Each structure stands twice: as C-alpha cells, then as structure tokens.
Amino acid sequence: MKKLTMDSRIRDLYATDTGHDILAKLCMQAGISTKWIDNPVIRNLKLKALQKPLHKVLDPGFFTALLQLINEHTEQRLPEKKDITHTWWKEAVFYQIYPRTFNHGTIQGISEKLDYLKSLGVDAVWLSPVYDSPMDDNGYDIRDYRKIAEQFGTMEDFDALLNGIHAHGMKLIMDLVVNHTSDEHRFFQEAMKDKHSPYHDYYYLVPDKAHTNNWSSFFSGSAWSQYDNGEYGLHLFARKQVDLNWDNPSLRHDVSDMVSWWLDKGVDGFRLDVINYISKDSGLPDGDESIGKLIGYQGIEHYYYGPHLHEYLHELHESAFARHNAFSVGECPGAGMAMASSLTDERRKELDMIFSFDHLETPGHVRFEDYQYDLNFLRDYLIDWQMHYGSACWMSLFYNNHDNPRMVSKIDPSGQYRREICCLLALMQLSLKGTPFIYQGDEMGLGNVPFGGIDELQDIESLNYYREHVGKGEKESQVWQTVLAGTRDHARVPLPWNETEAQYGQKIDPMVTRVYRQWTGLRHRHKCLVYGTFEVLSKKKNRFVYRREDENESWIIDCNLSVHETEPWHVSDAYELVYPETVRGSALGAYGVRAWYQNKGSAIMENKDTEKERK
Numbered sequence: 001m002k003k004l005t006m007d008s009r010i011r012d013l014y015a016t017d018t019g020h021d022i023l024a025k026l027c028m029q030a031g032i033s034t035k036w037i038d039n040p041v042i043r044n045l046k047l048k049a050l051q052k053p054l055h056k057v058l059d060p061g062f063f064t065a066l067l068q069l070i071n072e073h074t075e076q077r078l079p080e081k082k083d084i085t086h087t088w089w090k091e092a093v094f095y096q097i098y099p100r101t102f103n104h105g106t107i108q109g110i111s112e113k114l115d116y117l118k119s120l121g122v123d124a125v126w127l128s129p130v131y132d133s134p135m136d137d138n139g140y141d142i143r144d145y146r147k148i149a150e151q152f153g154t155m156e157d158f159d160a161l162l163n164g165i166h167a168h169g170m171k172l173i174m175d176l177v178v179n180h181t182s183d184e185h186r187f188f189q190e191a192m193k194d195k196h197s198p199y200h201d202y203y204y205l206v207p208d209k210a211h212t213n214n215w216s217s218f219f220s221g222s223a224w225s226q227y228d229n230g231e232y233g234l235h236l237f238a239r240k241q242v243d244l245n246w247d248n249p250s251l252r253h254d255v256s257d258m259v260s261w262w263l264d265k266g267v268d269g270f271r272l273d274v275i276n277y278i279s280k281d282s283g284l285p286d287g288d289e290s291i292g293k294l295i296g297y298q299g300i301e302h303y304y305y306g307p308h309l310h311e312y313l314h315e316l317h318e319s320a321f322a323r324h325n326a327f328s329v330g331e332c333p334g335a336g337m338a339m340a341s342s343l344t345d346e347r348r349k350e351l352d353m354i355f356s357f358d359h360l361e362t363p364g365h366v367r368f369e370d371y372q373y374d375l376n377f378l379r380d381y382l383i384d385w386q387m388h389y390g391s392a393c394w395m396s397l398f399y400n401n402h403d404n405p406r407m408v409s410k411i412d413p414s415g416q417y418r419r420e421i422c423c424l425l426a427l428m429q430l431s432l433k434g435t436p437f438i439y440q441g442d443e444m445g446l447g448n449v450p451f452g453g454i455d456e457l458q459d460i461e462s463l464n465y466y467r468e469h470v471g472k473g474e475k476e477s478q479v480w481q482t483v484l485a486g487t488r489d490h491a492r493v494p495l496p497w498n499e500t501e502a503q504y505g506q507k508i509d510p511m512v513t514r515v516y517r518q519w520t521g522l523r524h525r526h527k528c529l530v531y532g533t534f535e536v537l538s539k540k541k542n543r544f545v546y547r548r549e550d551e552n553e554s555w556i557i558d559c560n561l562s563v564h565e566t567e568p569w570h571v572s573d574a575y576e577l578v579y580p581e582t583v584r585g586s587a588l589g590a591y592g593v594r595a596w597y598q599n600k601g602s603a604i605m606e607n608k609d610t611e612k613e614r615k
C-alpha cells in the first residue's frame with residue numbers, strides 16, 4: 001500500500017484500519033454520523049486541508065502520529081467472505097468468573113457451583129487470573145505462570161475444576177496476562193541481578209530518567225519507575241506490573257511454551273489481557289500531548305496498535321493455539337471495528353475474537369464520571385457491528401466485566417428499573433449475532449454498590465486515582481463522587497449467594513436469572529439466534545426492533561430503550577409471542593421487551609414453556 005502523507009485524501013485515510021476507526025471515533029465524539037465521510041466533497045479533501053480548521057482541537061502532532069500509525073500497517077483488507085464458519089465458540093454462552101469474589105474466593109468454591117453454571121446454560125467459563133501473584137492488581141500481576149495462588153487453592157484444586165468443567169460438558173478458558181509480569185517474577189528478578197542476563201532484555205529497562213519518555217500509566221502518574229538495581233522500567237499499569245519486551249524472540253518463545261503447557265493440560269483457550277499493547281513503537285518515542293489530553297493517557301498512539309502486533313499474534317497462534325485447536329479472545333482497549341476485523345479475520349489466523357470497549361461509555365464521557373448512559377448509543381453501536389463486522393469475523397457481546405461499574409446502574413442510577421433493564425440487556429445479548437459473555441452477577445440482576453467512602457475500596461486504580469487527585473488539591477468530596485462512579489470495585493464484591501454473603505444489600509433477583517436461563521436455552525436450541533441474519537426494523541429514538549432469520553425461522557425482538565411506555569411493534573399473526581407471557585396488544589412498558597417467534601416450517605416450536613426449558 002502507498003504510504004499516506006498530508007497530501008493524501010480523506011478517502012485514502014478511511015480505507016485503512018486505523019484511519020477508519022479514528023475518523024469513526026472523531027465523528028462519534030462530535031455527535032455526527034460517519035455517513036458524511038461518504039460525501040464526495042469530503043472524501044476528496046486532502047488531510048492538510050483539515051489541519052487549519054481543526055488546529056484548535058488537534059495539534060499538528062496528531063496528524064503526524066496518525067500517519068505514522070497508518071503507515072505501520074500496510075496489509076490489504078481481505079475481500080468480504082460469503083458464509084459464516086460454524087464453530088463451538090460462536091454457539092457458546094461464556095461466563096466470566098472473578099475468582100476472588102465468586103464463591104468463597106477459592107477454586108473449590110467455583111467447583112461447587114458447576115451445576116449452577118450448567119443450569120444457567122453456560123457452555124464455557126472464562127476464569128480471571130488464578131496464578132501465583134503478589135496480588136497488587138488482583139492477579140493481573142503474575143509471579144509464576146505455572147503455579148496457582150495459595151489464596152485460591154492448589155494445582156490439584158485447579159485440575160479438579162478443569163475436570164469438573166469438562167465433565168459438565170463445558171469448556172474452560174484462562175486469562176493470559178503477558179503484556180507484563182509482576183516485578184516479583186523470576187525473569188524480572190534475574191534482570192535486576194545482572195544487566196547482562198538474557199532476561200534483562202525481556203523488559204524495557206533504561207539506565208536513568210533521561211532515557212524514559214512521557215507515557216502515562218493507566219493507574220496514575222508516569223509509566224516509568226525506578227527499580228531495585230537503580231534502572232528505570234516501563235509499566236503501563238501499576239509499578240509492580242512491568243511491561244515485557246515482545247521484540248525479544250526468546251520472550252515470545254517462553255510465552256508460547258507457557259501457553260502450550262496450559263493447553264497440554266486440557267485448557268480450551270485464553271482471554272488475552274490488553275494484548276493489543278504488546279508491540280511498542282521502536283525507540284519508545286514521546287506521546288503527542290494533544291492526543292494525551294484528548295484520551296486522558298499519554299503515549300497510547302505508540303502501542304495500542306503497534307508495528308508488529310499482527311506478526312506477534314500470528315506467531316503465537318501458529319506456535320501454540322493452532323496446534324491445540326484452542327480458542328482466543330483478545331482484550332483490545334481502543335480497537336475500533338476496522339482494527340478488530342484485521343485482528344480477527346479468520347483467514348489471518350491471529351485471534352478468534354476481541355473485546356472492544358467502545359460501547360461502555362457514551363461519546364464524550366469517561367468511566368470516572370457520574371453521568372447517565374443513553375441506550376440509544378448502545379443500539380447504534382450494536383447495529384453498526386452487527387451489520388458491518390463481516391462474516392469472516394465474529395463479535396463478543398458483553399456489558400460488564402471486572403473492570404467496570406455495572407452498566408445497569410449507569411443507565412438507571414436510581415435502581416428503580418433495575419430488573420427491567422437487566423432483562424432487556426440479557427435479551428439483546430442472547431438474541432444478537434456474536435458470542436455472549438455474561439459477567440458473574442449479571443444473571444442475578446446486580447447493580448453498583450453504595451460504597452460509603454474510599455476506605456471501603458480495594459482497587460489499586462481507584463486508590464491511586466483518589467490519591468493523585470486529592471494530592472493535586474481537588475476537593476475530596478468531588479474526587480470521591482468521580483471515583484465512586486468509575487471504580488472497578490462495583491463489580492468485585494462477593495456474589496450474594498445467601499443472606500450472609502449479601503454485602504451492601506445486594507440481592508439475587510430470581511426473575512433476572514430466569515430470563516437468562518430461558519434465553520440461553522433458546523439460543524442453544526435455535527441456531528437462528530446464533531447464525532441467522534440480522535435486520536433492523538426500527539431504530540427510532542428510544543426504540544430497537546430487529547429481526548433474526550434463517551431458512552427455518554424468524555425472530556422479532558422489540559425493545560423499549562426508555563422509561564416511557566410505547567406502542568408495541570405490530571407483528572403479523574404468523575408470529576407467536578415468546579417473551580414475556582403477557583397479552584398481545586398492551587403497551588410496552590418501561591425498558592420492556594417483546595420477543596416473537598415464527599416457525600416457517602410446519603413443526604411447532606419444540607418447547608415454548610419457559611420454565612420447563614432447562615430442567
């Protein structure tokens with residue numbers, strides 16, 4: 001591909017992964033449709049023509065960084081594929097377990113709940129890290145990749161869990177945290193002992209501060225700290241999470257060996273932590289300040305889509321994943337749809353799926369902010385991905401994980417419509433095209449926790465954030481409100497299995513669980529809900545009506561995205577109501593959903609009674 005310059009045109013920019021995603025994000029931030037990019041006049045504009053009118057918002061450094069990013073990735077997009085390949089992980093319902101707070105905080109506790117997970121309709125479990133770790137970031141700081149953390153149990157407990165999961169006909173994926181290790185990992189310890197050790201080059205270590213750069217850490221402050229041997233090391237996250245240098249082939253080899261070790265044990269795949277950050281621009285150049293201000297973190301443009309990302313992922317795929325036919329889902333903050341599609345196009349053999357996070361905050365908002373989430377934005381995001389991701393790629397469907405407050409509480413901070421919103425989210429998640437990832441507690445209807453003060457929080461990100469902002473002289477009560485809005489601790493409190501465990505008044509809502517059970521069951525039995533076509537019937541304000549269809553059946557899902565009652569979608573008599581079991585024709589209530597089913601053949605729906613479904 002020809003290198004882009006300031007003389008290149010908007011259309012050339014939009015034809016590239018990075019250009020496409022960045023323009024789409026800028027449009028989103030500005031609240032305008034990406035359709036304007038299709039306008040021939042706009043398409044023909046040269047980049048340099050944009051520089052002047054945008055100089056107040058974007059420094060010239062923005063364009064330099066953009067061109068560099070784009071020119072690093074010169075692979076051509078593959079032509080659209082005709083059919084969707086069928087595989088187990090597209091048909092599966094995943095469930096994420098955060099071991100610290102799932103059940104008694106132990107692996108044995110997880111084993112106790114396998115019947116529950118099976119009855120919920122779970123096909124695969126993603127287990128957040130259980131490896132040996134000093135737990136500075138709750139296990140995302142690994143000290144020994146081949147050992148289980150004592151607090152969670154032993155390797156025997158783990159083997160029993162793996163066997164139990166398989167005996168229940170489910171699969172297990174682990175968390176692969178290899179952008180960084182703990183500073184207590186043997187590699188880092190060796191590097192500290194001896195500058196000539198081969199492990200020294202496994203990290204980004206420089207002799208003094210003058211050799212560091214201006215990148216910021218996601219957990220506050222600079223991304224560089226001084227370590228025991230006097231050198232400075234790069235850590236995009238906490239000080240105790242030192243970044244690995246993936247440009248070193250021996251490191252890549254060691255990672256691949258470790259992955260194979262777990263796969264040999266019988267693990268079915270991995271979720272790859274911040275995997276798009278592994279390749280950094282060579283020489284670690286300073287981040288552009290205007291981009292830093294725009295995004296809130298400095299330096300991102302030099303590693304969120306680094307020059308060797310595709311190469312390293314493909315290598316790992318070939319050396320470990322492919323040989324075990326294992327599944328991979330990469331956590332990729334910042335990746336838009338075009339970047340995602342080049343990472344997951346099945347013909348490229350890099351990752352099977354990714355988690356993109358563009359839907360977790362509405363444009364212009366950040367996680368550490370108290371605001372109300374607009375479901376119209378989620379609808380537009382989902383429509384875009386459903387329609388344009390392409391049949392060589394497959395999306396993940398999720399609203400929550402261990403790094404975010406519960407989405408339901410962002411939509412309705414009052415909690416008044418929690419049940420309705422949880423059911424609405426569940427229905428969309430389980431009836432759209434993509435693989436659903438339920439986060440522990442979603443199925444219980446859990447919302448955010450009314451923490452009383454900073455002393456009740458445990459997460460390093462929140463504690464550092466609080467300290468930094470209060471330290472700068474900001475008003476404590478205001479900083480607290482911001483931290484309360486965004487803290488990851490909301491999703492990290494123990495599940496309320498019973499009254500004594502129900503901290504902060506959280507309770508299981510059995511109605512929500514019932515909806516999850518019903519729809520995982522329907523999804524298993526009706527492959528149309530997995531592979532069927534997707535068509536939008538209405539995307540009027542506060543409305544989302546869509547159809548899933550294949551040659552045998554058709555589904556219409558009618559969603560009210562607001563508190564205001566509305567007329568239900570008119571559905572022909574050929575359809576029967578599947579959800580809920582109310583009279584046809586009455587108004588669609590606050591955040592209400594109706595789901596309709598049509599069997600195009602003569603057979604009647606196998607089992608309409610929702611209660612009998614998974615029993």
Ligand code: ISL
Nearest residue numbers: 137140141177218237273274333402403
């Ligand atoms: O990139 C971010 C902000 O733009 C972060 O939100 C980032 O996506 C997230 O913190 C990455 O999460 C993963 O890696 C972290 C760990 O703390 C998280 O728990 C994990 O999910 C470092 O390993």
